[in-house]
Amino acid sequence: MDYSPQRALELLRLGTLNPSAVFHPGQEEAIRHIVEGRGRLLVVQKTGWGKSLVYFIAARLLREQGSGPALLISPLLALMRNQIGAAERMGVRALTIHSENREAWPEVEAALARHEVDILLISPERLANDYFRSSVLGPVAMGIGLLVVDEAHCISDWGHDFRPHYRFIERLASNLPPNLRLLATTATANNRVLEDLQAVLGPDLAVSRGDLARPSLLLQTIRMPSQAERLAWLAERLPSIAGSGIIYTLTVRDALEVADWLRARGLIVEAYTSETGDRRVELEAALLANRVKALVATTALGMGFDKPDLAFVIHYQTPGSVVAYYQQVGRAGRALGAAHGVLLSGGEESEITDYFIENAFPTKEEVNAVLAALKASRDGLSVNEIMAQVNATKGRIDKALLLLSLESPAPVAKLDSKWRLAPTNLSDAFWQRAERLTALRREEQSQMQDYVRLTSGHMEFLIRALDGDPGDFHPPKLEPLPLTTSGAVVQDAVAFLRRTNLPIEPRERWPVGGLPRYQLKGMIAPEHRLQPGRILSVWGDAGWAELVRAGKYSDHHYSDELVAACVTLIKEWNLSPAPEWVCCIPSRRHPELVPDFARRLAEALHLPFHPVLEQTKDRPEQKLMVNSIQQARNVDGSLMIRGDSLLSGPVLLLDGMVASRWTLTLAAWLLRSHGSGPVYPLALASTTHRKP
């Protein structure tokens, strides 16, 4: 098709709201390349260069000459919303389909059928979904004129963020006939990624590659092992930085905690995580308009979020790789003369990034167990049926099935909602790849620790790590932020960390399959349920969790400090009706640990302690039972009521660690059906809340 320079420029000026705008170096060449159909193109340009302008303008020009709509595959929703605005200004009709706007699908389908869409934006997860492809996308897929793969580095094993569904995109891309236009874009592709992309997209792939330096960024690294110190630093330094920015954390839990703390210190911040849901749009807008000092965000606030005047990006913990860090910090100062990029490195970060690395792939045991279960069945198994046979969480089983099904040919196939074995053995390459990727992630992790230790040359380090040429880089003239913090604020932060506790939500139904030994199944009668409860701390946190860990594993005795902490918690809890006695969950493995603590707590509360619950026999530790069905099964028949000292009033039920809540749920049923009053559960630590 023909490329019209005048029309392209006109669209650019509409899109940027700037009547005298001209193309950045490389943009016009890229648009021309696509429109004229000169072959596949990879654009490697840092965020802010204007990759989206390239595909919006190209899509529009193609449409104006009668071509079918463009399809943009992009992993993150923030990107989509942010870009749709720019598209609209150019008269590019962009619609999006993802799992969260299901209600809009019929409308989108209808618009597609009426040929009223220029570019359709979808996530790789949607695209890899069988139902979605056959029933929603199917009719559209006929006439797609241009395919745009955003964040194309994910296609490569060497790309920093491992997104299983890009395996699917990889194979899709390698099967495209030569007459379909294809544009791949990414902000970061080192040489290894580039080679992979050439292997997938063909040796004739044209590459448009820009430089990596971010001259407006002043980068700093500060090692501060304790969370309290970093919280204090943020509270002290944030008010002195002009403008708004982003504080990145590695986990949802940390984002919430940091945001709570900063709000308590009078700063206007909001947490933005994968759990933010409907408020995302509002929060993004608040940051764009500088109505918040900062969003405390996980990577959910991700690639492509475009705020040219973002004044700072501060990391509360070190991300797992240079590429991830470069992309996140690179959001700051795009249109400013100077901006801060500060990395705070904490003691707990390795544990968190280790967790990400170790959980990226299922274990051989899990995969073999899943395959063995399928092999034994004639007509296939549902995920629930697999869970009953395989001791792994639903999340792990889902992940194993997903990765297996994304192999090609795949050893498993889903037919009529049941998984079956396909006539293909799992190849060794699957495990070799897992090992290779795990080793790579380790290298990246240690490279980031090298970065943390730098005292100068931060930008040069990042550019070299990305196979770029740092040339003669000069950081902006900007006063570095102080590396220290004051003791008094640290003390406040310590107190804050000890104040946080979590709820225990009562379960309302018995597990799938019930608890046959107690003849329980279905709904739990309301009068036999737990009351809402509390958990003192989150395993692995700073604050009380450190004392809980010491009590359980080194001292074999929970300290009096914890008793006092629980007394405070119960006072603040303000229960009504108030508990009249104390009971606890027994353990044959540690017969004294929890009862001893419960006895001391009862004394401190001036309440009687009656350990009326008894464990019937030794069982595997509940924490070894990793999925809810297995945990429930392990609990079945495990507890009974002993003696006749059970009281009829409300009871405080104490436990050490809580995860699935099945033990507490069963204990409440036993206590209540033997005549006790309401059961308030209290646990010292949650083992599930800190998962990233």
Next chain:
Amino acid sequence: MNPLTSNTQAILLLTAPLLLGRGSSATDLLTLGEYNRLARMLRQKEKSPADLLGDSAEEILGWCSPRFDRARLEDLLGRGFLLSQAVQRWQGRGIWVVSRADAAYPRRLKARLKEDAPPLLYGSGEPSLLDTGGLAVVGSRNIDEATVTYANSIGRLTAEARLTLVSGGARGIDRAAMAGALSTDGKVVGIMADSMERAVVAHENREPLMQGRLALVSPYDPAAGFHVGNAMQRNKVIYALVDAALVVSADFQKGGTWEGAIEQLERLRLVPVFVRSDPSAGKGNVALLQRGGLSWPEPLTGFELAEAMRTGISDMAARPRQATLPFTLQEQAPSYPAKKPSVSDRKPPPSTSEGTEDKSQEE
């Protein structure tokens, strides 16, 4: 799994529904006849289907109109994204695709069916089984227990004779015969008229597919459901692959088994057609015997079965052919079983439409 050749991609775009599962729809595809016309036209211009995806596409589309509606061809060829999704779906399920333009396309089909050969074959399992000839066993879907046992025993004898059993993969005779052969370590080819995607993950097919003893093949999209017309066309493929065929039970003057057998006996005459002559076999079988079917001598061993087939084949070779049969229009009839040619010998017969595609195969 090798990536598809550009020729195969082009043929898929032009003729295949590219189903992505239930609920997906097809467009105005080229019929076999239309595709053959297009292929002849391309050959005259010394072009191959792959050229429709390259720089000369514009030029070719120019020649093709007005015989082919240009917009229609463009719409079909513009289904590239759909194609890549379909291919990825097949590959994920271990399903391969070959087109008439590929060297790997079964030689017998191409040589015997000429332009009637399906432009595309989808398959799972060992593709070389398709070049091994063997015995076709065909018959009704609805059969009694005794007939199941009988069909099963034919399968076992075929395996004992070390011959490949070819059948339709449908319920009834087909599956009973295939199960018999598989249970005796035999080699089996199932030519599916529908639902290949499901058959590939059926419990009983898994081991034989993996051991290279079973190939499931279909000229129809792996996600396609049952369609009477497909079942009829499919029979032609079964007969074209084998050295001899056995009709176990046919309905009288109706149904795919009857139609397929009559077509062989009276028109195509590709292979000898044996008919089970046991009195219990029914009216259809009696009629087929009257119309030229060979009475199946009920061999009791694999050796006897192979002997019976040899006799049938030489009887047929001795019979005079009628000049009106399409088969004899060719300069020379292919003779089977022939020595397996080496790859370099693999030139398609001169009369097939994709002659020019040889170039791309040699690259």
